[in-house]
Amino acid sequence: MPEVPLDFDAVIVAGGRGSRLGGVVKADLQVGGERLLDRVLAAARHARQRVVVGLVDVPEGVRQVVEDPPGSGPAAGLVAGLDALDDPSAWTLVLACDLPGAEQAVPRLLEAAMAGGDADGHCLGSGDGTPQWLLGIHRSDALRRAAADYGDPRQRSVRGLLAPLRLAVIADAEGDGKDVDTxxxxxxxxxxxxxxxxxxxxxxxxxxxxxxxxxxxxxxxxxxxxxxxxxxxxxxxxxxxxxxxxxxxxxxxxxxxxxxxxxxxxxxxxxxxxxxxxxxxxxx
Known part of the structure; x- marks a missing residue:
């Protein structure tokens, strides 16, 4: 992915365990010989700041935080990640840690953000057009307002947090946004x-x-x-x-x-x- 003229940060939510995977730490799964989290971090390598939320190993230069309390859900993780960003960029890339196709999906999100328009954010869509809530890029001011208005995020959904935003959904014909649930x-x-x-x-x-x-x-x-x-x-x-x-x-x-x-x-x-x-x- 070439250098992109877009000011953005990245929050990677990695606090959950795969209940349908026997409780393994998804971030540490090796897909194609490389750890899932490392693939996702590589997709976000052009971010000005990268924050990983979860009790996982992170490389040098990546900030790490944990939602309070640990395991209180992806919305709480997203809010914790937003709070950890210093001097936020204009856009915030939001990713789950279990996206093996992130390196193919993220450039499409960045292109959509750079194209302009009045949308508050862009998400890749699933096969039926439903937004992938943890595979998107959003205007930071709109995302932070939505997070503040959402109240206590513990054990609540990212879908609910993002509900007030005007989101543009990008079709995912290649299936690059499919996550690893099973x-x-x-x-x-x-x-x-x-x-x-x-x-x-x-x-x-x-x-x-x-x-x-x-x-x-x-x-x-x-x-x-x-x-x-x-x-x-x-x-x-x-x-x-x-x-x-x-x-x-x-x-x-x-x-x-x-x-x-x-x-x-x-x-x-x-x-x-x-x-x-x-x-x-x-x-x-």
Whole structure:
């Protein structure tokens, strides 16, 4: 997603647990090899401020708050997120944490906001046109007025909070706004992402083959998916700057012993890197 000339903040509501998923923390589910919350945060990376509401791990540079009391519902989470924003931007992007297609959906919301018009906000719609209440962007002043007028938000709905706003609904023909409520949803999204990754890897495969030819390395020794998985795990452990270093170490180790088991080396490097103490300035 390119840089966008829009002043906006982002609130990601991540306080709930998936009751139809056996109570797992949705934010921590891995879809296509990447944590759901990280996918959503990536979709909001151009926000001036990003706030995650919930008891989950967040990366450096992202503010974290918890609704009071914890578990008091998405409306309470949204209000807590709004309260945590300093000097609010003109627009506020509101997202759930369980949106695997957020990176495809959010640019459409930003485009709608930049297009002008008199709507207070824009939401992606579900198949029947119903707004996805936690997948939208709103004028911050209108959203804050609605939140103030709503009263006590605990155990109440985001739909009710947003009811006074004039919302424009954007059709979602590709299903990018579908969330993860059931294991069936999870499996469908995981498959969708892995198919996409395979397609992307075909393109990267050409790069790997050309690079290997240039430096005299057998391309068969390069397992793109495995290396990406290893560096992703290192980054998720809070040691983001060490992710490329871990890949370099793997290459050195393989170069020193051509008969070494690459899978064992990846596990060793991943385990050591994720267990190592992270410098305070690098901690999430």
């Amino acid at each position: 294991w069936g949803d999870y499996e469908a999204w995981d498959k969708r992402w892995r198919m996409r990754m395979e397609t992307e890897h075909e393109g990267w495969g050409r790069f790997v083959r050309q690079a290997c030819e240039a430096v005299g390395v057998d391309p068969a020794l390069v397992d793109i998916s495995a290396v990406l998985d290893m560096t992703r795990e290192v980054a998720h452990a809070g040691a983001r700057p060490m992710a490329p270093v871990s890949a370099y170490l793997l290459g050195l180790a393989m170069g020193m012993d051509a008969d070494a088991d690459p899978e064992r080396l990846r596990r060793v490097i991943e385990d050591v890197a994720t267990a190592a103490p992270v410098p305070k300035k690098e901690k999430s």
